[in-house]
Amino acid sequence: MSEIVEAIYKGLMQTGWVEAIAVIAGIVSVWYSRKENVLVFPTGLVNTTFYIYLSYKGHLLGEASVNLYYTIMSFYGWYLWTRTKEDHQTPLLQITTSTTNQWLQQIGFFTTFYLVIYASLSYAKTAFAPEAIPWADAFASATAYTAMWLMAKKKVESWIWWILTNIASIPLYFIKGYAFTSVQFLVLLFLAIAGWRSWYKKATLQKA
Numbered sequence: 001m002s003e004i005v006e007a008i009y010k011g012l013m014q015t016g017w018v019e020a021i022a023v024i025a026g027i028v029s030v031w032y033s034r035k036e037n038v039l040v041f042p043t044g045l046v047n048t049t050f051y052i053y054l055s056y057k058g059h060l061l062g063e064a065s066v067n068l069y070y071t072i073m074s075f076y077g078w079y080l081w082t083r084t085k086e087d088h089q090t091p092l093l094q095i096t097t098s099t100t101n102q103w104l105q106q107i108g109f110f111t112t113f114y115l116v117i118y119a120s121l122s123y124a125k126t127a128f129a130p131e132a133i134p135w136a137d138a139f140a141s142a143t144a145y146t147a148m149w150l151m152a153k154k155k156v157e158s159w160i161w162w163i164l165t166n167i168a169s170i171p172l173y174f175i176k177g178y179a180f181t182s183v184q185f186l187v188l189l190f191l192a193i194a195g196w197r198s199w200y201k202k203a204t205l206q207k208a
Helices: 002-013 017-034 040-057 061-082 100-127 134-152 158-175 179-207
Strands: none
Touching (some): 017 040, 040 061
């Protein structure tokens, strides 16, 4: 246990300014998303652009693709979240829970991306990125792809997929030497659980 704590401490001491800014922006972004505040997207863009660089540098190619996807989806989500009804005040998009059919779509979405990313990373590991971890990187990436897609649509279940992403990412980034990022995902895990509870309550009240 003491060795793990020491490794985390050393990792935090070696954290660069790029990673530090990315982590802070990521935590702020998730806090805004829990509040259903549109600032989730501009703060998230700071996080994703920095992590494209960090993920590529750490041979986490699946995570690099995820952050590129985050960047694109942030603009899409930003557009959806700012649309209003005729009164120009009430958001057009409301927080809702998924139907059984939508759940099946989500599982299919996740499975497709997992298989594609896993196959791509397995090739990359053999060809030019021997430090890649295909199964773990693919899982963290595919759950994140699914979560961001659902977040843009204000689906409560997006938080469940974020929880899975965070659980997978904590050890993944620690192994790659990004200790501060691992701590970030631990914080994001608790924020995701709180976000799920908050959005679920809002969806339930809207139904009532």
